[in-house]
Amino acid sequence: MLLDTFGRQAVDLRVSLTDRCNLRCTYCMPEEGLQWLAKPELLTDEEIVRLVSLAVRELGVREVRFTGGEPLLRPGLVGIVEACARLEPRPELSLTTNGIGLARTAAALRAAGLDRVNVSLDTLDPDVFHTLTRRRRHQDVLDGLAAAEAAGLAPVKLNAVLMRGVNDHEAADLLAWCLEHGYELRFIEQMPLDAQHGWDRSSMVTAGEILDLLRARFALTPEPSASRGAAPAERWLVDGGPGRVGVIASVTRPFCRACDRTRLTADGQVRNCLFATGETDLRTALRSGADDAELAALWRAAMWGKKAGAGIDDPEFHQPDRPMSAIGG
Numbered sequence: 001m002l003l004d005t006f007g008r009q010a011v012d013l014r015v016s017l018t019d020r021c022n023l024r025c026t027y028c029m030p031e032e033g034l035q036w037l038a039k040p041e042l043l044t045d046e047e048i049v050r051l052v053s054l055a056v057r058e059l060g061v062r063e064v065r066f067t068g069g070e071p072l073l074r075p076g077l078v079g080i081v082e083a084c085a086r087l088e089p090r091p092e093l094s095l096t097t098n099g100i101g102l103a104r105t106a107a108a109l110r111a112a113g114l115d116r117v118n119v120s121l122d123t124l125d126p127d128v129f130h131t132l133t134r135r136r137r138h139q140d141v142l143d144g145l146a147a148a149e150a151a152g153l154a155p156v157k158l159n160a161v162l163m164r165g166v167n168d169h170e171a172a173d174l175l176a177w178c179l180e181h182g183y184e185l186r187f188i189e190q191m192p193l194d195a196q197h198g199w200d201r202s203s204m205v206t207a208g209e210i211l212d213l214l215r216a217r218f219a220l221t222p223e224p225s226a227s228r229g230a231a232p233a234e235r236w237l238v239d240g241g242p243g244r245v246g247v248i249a250s251v252t253r254p255f256c257r258a259c260d261r262t263r264l265t266a267d268g269q270v271r272n273c274l275f276a277t278g279e280t281d282l283r284t285a286l287r288s289g290a291d292d293a294e295l296a297a298l299w300r301a302a303m304w305g306k307k308a309g310a311g312i313d314d315p316e317f318h319q320p321d322r323p324m325s326a327i328g329g
């Protein structure tokens with residue numbers, strides 16, 4: 001098991017498959033100048049499957065989410081999913097993606113054993129999409145969403161980050177659109193994880209503001225907190241249900257006490273938190289011939305050192321050196 005000193009058990013593994021991306025979301029990456037990981041530093045497909053297998057068979061991991069960077073850019077993605085779907089016990093397999101290319105791959109991913117998908121989309125307006133992502137690919141994302149639904153990757157979840165003065169006026173429109181399409185929308189508070197360190201607490205759109213924007217059009221009833229479990233999103237029934245909306249208030253209402261996550265970066269480092277300042281190098285151990293017991297011991301030790309909380313609101317907070325795109329969101 002992956003335990004820490006606060007009694008938490010990590011059962012949810014986030015695997016970053018690449019730090020690269022075909023978008024340049026302003027809250028995530030600079031327009032250019034980001035240093036990419038070199039190919040030899042990246043885990044191979046076989047190395048990823050070996051570590052996921054270890055986590056599932058030996059360390060109690062029950063859910064595996066592939067992310068990045070943009071995980072659809074990883075050529076071996078379908079094969080990785082297929083191999084992970086054969087593991088015993090069979091983990092839940094999901095993907096967080098910007099949706100570009102999903103129209104081509106959704107059916108193959110579903111056939112390989114992918115259970116669910118989260119697609120990130122912050123706006124319904126192609127021009128605002130361009131402002132936010134610096135790319136004209138809005139229609140590709142819409143096509144990807146439709147393909148995910150058609151492939152049975154249900155329920156399709158949509159992640160949205162609101163930026164003040166850019167897309168915050170669309171909060172209620174996004175929810176109306178998701179309800180109409182049967183997508184489950186979750187807003188994520190903007191976190192200090194951008195590569196260019198441009199995050200500013202005073203300008204971020206808070207969960208409280210997001211809820212006020214939604215309540216101007218919808219009646220929101222909180223779902224009982226017992227149904228939340230370790231899920232980071234607080235959820236509300238919209239207009240009495242069955243539609244729902246979630247808000248992940250990582251900054252203003254952090255959920256660290258119930259955190260059940262462990263993370264593996266594309267270059268084989270275990271991180272016990274998105275905001276951890278240290279990491280544990282499994283790649284070097286793996287390539288030096290470590291056996292499963294040695295790798296498991298390293299992973300357990302990495303999680304044992306997990307801090308009580310990320311402390312973003314703490315004046316002492318220090319943003320990790322690795323940006324979100326290189327950790328795996």
Ligand code: SAM
Pocket residue numbers: 021027028067068069070071096097098118119120159160161188189190191192193194324325328329
């Ligand atoms: N490229 C994929 C995508 O965009 O879904 C997967 C990786 S991305 C880092 C994962 C999620 O993190 C996305 O939903 C994205 O909107 C979110 N994200 C990125 N930077 C963020 C930030 N600074 N604060 C909050 N969420 C962020």
Ligand code: SF4
Pocket residue numbers: 021022023024025028029068069070098120325
């Ligand atoms: Fe790429 Fe996802 Fe970061 Fe946007 S949020 S730049 S899509 S990794």
